[in-house]
Amino acid sequence: MGFENQRIAIIGGGLGGMSFINAALHVGLTNVQLYEQAAQFSEVGAGINITQNANRILDRYGLRESMLKKSSRNLPCYMEYRNYRTGEYLGHIDEFGEPRARLLHRAHLLETLKERVPDSVLNLNKRLRSISKTDDGTAYRLFFEDGTSTEADIVIGCDGIKSVVRRVMGITDSPNYSGQVVYRGFVDYKDLPPATAQLLRKTVNFRGPKRHVLILPIGNEESRTARAAIIGFMTEPLEAWKSESWMSRSPNDELEAHAKDWCPAVQHIIAGLRKGSPDNKMMKQALYVRDPLDKWYQVNDSNKASGIILLGDSAHSTLPHQGQGTCMAIESGIALATILKYWKAQNHDLGAAFQFYQDLRKPRTDRVTRTSYEAGKLASSDNPDQLDEMFNPEVILERMRWIMEYDVLEDLRSRNASCQFLDLPQDYGQLRSTL
Numbered sequence: 246m247g248f249e250n251q252r253i254a255i256i257g258g259g260l261g262g263m264s265f266i267n268a269a270l271h272v273g274l275t276n277v278q279l280y281e282q283a284a285q286f287s288e289v290g291a292g293i294n295i296t297q298n299a300n301r302i303l304d305r306y307g308l309r310e311s312m313l314k315k316s317s318r319n320l321p322c323y324m325e326y327r328n329y330r331t332g333e334y335l336g337h338i339d340e341f342g343e344p345r346a347r348l349l350h351r352a353h354l355l356e357t358l359k360e361r362v363p364d365s366v367l368n369l370n371k372r373l374r375s376i377s378k379t380d381d382g383t384a385y386r387l388f389f390e391d392g393t394s395t396e397a398d399i400v401i402g403c404d405g406i407k408s409v410v411r412r413v414m415g416i417t418d419s420p421n422y423s424g425q426v427v428y429r430g431f432v433d434y435k436d437l438p439p440a441t442a443q444l445l446r447k448t449v450n451f452r453g454p455k456r457h458v459l460i461l462p463i464g465n466e467e468s469r470t471a472r473a474a475i476i477g478f479m480t481e482p483l484e485a486w487k488s489e490s491w492m493s494r495s496p497n498d499e500l501e502a503h504a505k506d507w508c509p510a511v512q513h514i515i516a517g518l519r520k521g522s523p524d525n526k527m528m529k530q531a532l533y534v535r536d537p538l539d540k541w542y543q544v545n546d547s548n549k550a551s552g553i554i555l556l557g558d559s560a561h562s563t564l565p566h567q568g569q570g571t572c573m574a575i576e577s578g579i580a581l582a583t584i585l586k587y588w589k590a591q592n593h594d595l596g597a598a599f600q601f602y603q604d605l606r607k608p609r610t611d612r613v614t615r616t617s618y619e620a621g622k623l624a625s626s627d628n629p630d631q632l633d634e635m636f637n638p639e640v641i642l643e644r645m646r647w648i649m650e651y652d653v654l655e656d657l658r659s660r661n662a663s664c665q666f667l668d669l670p671q672d673y674g675q676l677r678s679t680l
């Protein structure tokens with residue numbers, strides 16, 4: 246049944262690739278190997294928010310306890326909004342329900358995703374250079390920068406927004422600069438005055454003019470991982486960008502210059518960043534996104550059970566204003582793994598399976614990309630002193646409800662009910678029932 250006997254190669258061991266391999270092993274696709282270019286698995290030093298829609302899936306993989314060990318627990322709300330200049334409370338959004346959003350260091354999320362994956366399927370120092378057909382044309386040969394190569398029937402490109410797999414597929418579009426950079430760093434609660442430390446024990450968004458500063462209270466006291474992760478979204482012209490890559494370290498002064506007339510709490514954050522960074526620098530990243538792609542896959546014309554597909558930022562990158570890039574990759578991972586595993590034998594056509602997957606996922610990921618762009622415009626506002634019918638917490642709550650309450654396997658099962666492409670076991674799916 247399905248494509249479980251095919252050799253599957255995953256390119257990229259970031260949060261998307263590691264989510265997919267968890268999904269593959271969970272459904273019983275065992276002929277998988279993951280290839281990561283770096284010498285070790287690592288993530289940028291920053292916090293991340295994983296929301297209900299994705300936590301349901303990770304819980305199903307049995308990762309709940311591990312994740313909670315190092316993530317926030319029982320935060321009082323999903324997000325609180327404050328005026329940038331006065332610090333005045335503007336309102337908040339309640340949590341969307343169980344399982345609640347979990348805020349943690351990216352490295353801790355990656356550790357959790359690595360926990361159940363055997364070392365034997367993880368290959369480091371494997372930077373993909375190119376892909377060509379095998380001599381008989383029925384599969385692919387993957388060539389790595391270290392001079393080695395391997396064969397696979399199905400290639401899953403989880404290699405991020407600058408994807409090589411995407412290029413191999415002949416996709417030549419360029420990523421778009423969003424107009425904003427992000428300044429990212431951590432502040433220890435002990436480096437803040439007590440009242441500010443208390444305020445930042447929840448997710449707070451200081452809404453400013455074409456800028457906003459978001460605070461994620463990651464981790465917890467028990468595991469000594471509690472810190473305020475700072476993300477300053479600042480509008481800057483691309484011409485001011487000095488680094489050749491999209492990531493650099495910049496003096497804390499740059500963030501301070503953006504926020505010089507902001508409220509005392511933001512000044513405390515900047516002072517806290519200085520205390521925690523011996524070189525007085527923080528991470529600075531130019532925010533790029535790609536336009537949604539028409540087709541996420543290609544099929545080998547010599548073999549109907551062989552092909553290449555994109556997953557995660559390589560397929561559906563988004564601005565981070567709804568905290569959904571990784572969450573979308575987690576949803577996509579379980580959807581693709583399920584389809585590959587349970588695709589009915591009589592339709593042994595990978596193109597049809599890939600198209601079914603794309604039809605399931607693309608409307609949602611396109612909508613997330615579009616609404617995340619809009620959410621960024623609302624947060625970094627032209628007129629931050631005003632709440633209006635577009636920007637107020639009640640409207641924002643409703644804007645995001647469809648994201649959080651979604652159950653990808655329920656969606657998959659209901660689509661399958663009409664076409665019967667998949668032989669899903671009776672008890673398969675229903676992420677909600679695992680809570």
Ligand SMILES: Cc1cc2nc3c(=O)[nH]c(=O)nc-3n(C[C@H](O)[C@H](O)[C@H](O)COP(=O)(O)OP(=O)(O)OC[C@H]3O[C@@H](n4cnc5c(N)ncnc54)[C@H](O)[C@@H]3O)c2cc1C
Pocket residue numbers: 256257258259260261262280281282283292293294295371372373374403404405406408409427476530556557558559565567568569570571572573574
């Ligand atoms: C400021 C900011 C805040 C964010 N906050 C959130 C949030 O709160 N919640 C959320 O869900 N999302 C968030 N995101 C989005 C999230 O970070 C991305 O969507 C996610 O990391 C994408 O994962 P990925 O594995 O697809 O790509 P990547 O993270 O880019 O990983 C790609 C991997 O592939 C490897 N690779 C690349 N090329 C090759 C090659 N040729 N050969 C082998 N390996 C290769 C890389 O080394 C890397 O490990 C945020 C993003 C930003 C910028």
